[in-house]
Amino acid sequence: MTNQESCLDGFLRDSDDKKIRETLLVGRELGAGEEGDSDTKGWPEWQSAGDRRLLQGKTVTPDITVVADGSGDYSTVSAAVAAAPEPSKRRFIIRIEAGVYRENVEFPSRKTNLMFVGDSRLTTIITASRNVVDGSTAFDSAIVAVALRINADLCAFYRCSMIAYQDTLYVHSLCQFIVSCYIAGTIDFIFGNAAAVLQACDIHPRRPNPSQRNMITAQGRDDPNQNTVVMQTTINDIVNPAGWYPWDGNFALDTLYYAEYANTGAGADTSNRVNWKGYRVITASEAQQFTFSQFIAGDSWLPSTGFPYTLGL
Template identity: 35%
Template sequence: MQLLSPLPQSPQSPLMASLLPMIPLLSLLFHTVASTSVIEQACKATRFPDSCVSSLAHFPSLPANATPTDLILAAMSVSAQNQKTALSMVRDVLEASAGNPNRTNAAESCIEHMGYSERRLARVADVVPLGRIKDARTWVGAALLYQDGCFGGLKYVNGTKLVDDTMSFLVSLTHLTSNALSMLPAYERFGNDTSAWAPPQTERDGYWGDDAAAGWSDQGSSFSGGFPSDLPPPKAKVCKDGGDGCYRTVQEAVNAAPDNGTERFVIYIKEGVYKETVRIPFEKTNVVFLGDGMGKTIITGSLNVGMVGISTFNTATVGVDGDRFMAKGLTIENTAGPDAHQAVAFRSDSDLSVLEEVEFLGHQDTLYVHGLRQFYKSCRIAGTVDFIFGNAAAVFQDCVILVQPRQVNPEKGETNTVTAHGRTDPGQATGFVFHNCTVNGTAEYIALYRQNPKVHQTYLGRPWKEYSRTVFIGCNLGEVIRPEGWTIWSGDFALKTLFYGEFESTGPGGNATGRVAWSNQVPAAHVGIYSVRNFIQGDQWMPVSA
């Protein structure tokens, strides 16, 4: 560092002469202290402030007069760099797992999840300077979801020091990612005044959002957007018997879609039963499935966790990773049965996705609404245990949700839960919102329920993870829903941090007087936070239906 002006030519005292060489060092020290002060203010917004300060204080390119945007991007960069190290460690686990199929599968799944995390984080730097904080929060929240998923897979195969060390590093990585995530709602709420930044709050803390306080009458309970009415002609056709330019399988048609497509690639799937496992990779964007109707076009599979090396994530009959996926007029099912435990029909990690008039059939874990922003309209969803689950920000509008019979030792009692939301961090803008939906049992289940209501108990949801969030708005709840409404996961886990709410529930299961004390009736003044416009920014990206 050089002085900005020449030294004075007047005589110097011995003390001054001795201090002059130290001026550059003192100047650097002054800037470092100033930078640390700004860092400490920003890190007050995080759940792990010590690791936040430590990581940013040594960040090489962070200027002394760092802006909030500089701090956020630096926190993102720290997470991204540590993720590379974590990925390298997981690859070492995979290399050392030859001959151990369970650990091999866990490591491979972990590498897949970390790849998704890396891709989501890579997009954040482009949108934060543009003020697109909701997009950034969605993607960083998804990165944290995938890192947690990697950890969760390894914990079941931990038995070596290498795996244990990798898991420990993954914990520190999730803290760093959580820190970056927490800064986003703080910036959105308080702007450049880092002295006011605070950790993310939820409805359970009494915070309903500064931009979504309007009542439901002001927002409207019905959203006119959804599946587009002006689709281009199909670019691929799938026919059960092939011929006439048709693909024989849905997967072949998906493979024909261009990578990173910017226009909708419509795949018409003709009436028939397609027994296959379908995967839409991350690169296959804007893919559209168009069937001949629910119960006519059927994609079916039976993968389940009882099979060797199969995780819940991989049991899906149809799994989507490419953004802006759309589907209409078909059935997706998993036929593994009620005693097969986790067996997913449809799993989605597609940001800005729309599914309309789609039927999802299964038992445990039917619909895996895994991550990002999703919209379901006029769908039919059937299952038994936790059959709508995941950690997405998802809105279900005008859907029919049905509990099916489990018939597994019913005399010992059975408990069915409609939802199990998996938010792990209050900074994640995720949750399940049901607008104008009907929740009841199938005709067969209702008949069994009426024979013995004490045995067949159904609840709206239970907390899979600590910050679980699920809300029912103007829904008709059938007789099979217990008066308590909601049930526990294990003991008092998450009961002080979850948010389970209802607004104007109707039907025999909608009476609020018997609800558990840790659920809420949403105040009318704040119910607008759960509109499609506010909750998933649907008015900004979703086509308006004719």
């Protein structure tokens, strides 16, 4: 549904696109409630036995290697992605050695089962910028400028850094797990419509311009029914005591779901939080439904990655 909403946003809102928009809206209704399947052992059905053995191993052998100085199979990440099979029936591993790769990397939907392995989040760096001078423009466009956009299913990130200013991490749709990562930005820098769990991450607001407010996450805007839960998190005193900020007047304040549970630190006191119908401090039993195992059924697919995680509270 979110993919189709993004498609809707991409059209200019005039009479010429009416039939296209109506068709997409019908598709959204028909698609509601669809879910994926897993086999009796908890693995996604699309994963082969060989793929499972590969991901459960302690080490991985790359299919191709990227080295910035040209001494590997490719010197750019984009070239390595282009060389990957489409689609791949098994996990295709791209090793990216230490270096700075100045490029915008895109993954076409036909590129499946890709795995990136870097040297470290401090030494393997993919960075880029776009502006009007180089032909990029935001005029008449619904596309935001993000550091990382994820709209593939069952994606996992471990020990990565995602650093930008506005709109750093766009968890667009489907299901993602992000663990032990560093995420920094200024305005709305974690947002999207995915079922996403961020666990053991460092989330750092950067200093904004004098006239700007720092918003860590931006939910409850176009969609009045949004779930955002902060739980078992250390919050320092940089967070405003009110905790949450309205999007547009009273819009969605009764229908959104913002919650906190068992947070600690100087900014965790909820006594001065907003007084909205949609905001609440939840109990352990209520928080359980937002854990890794229940919210994204993580125990059915994440063990294959070998990443560390906590299932429950």
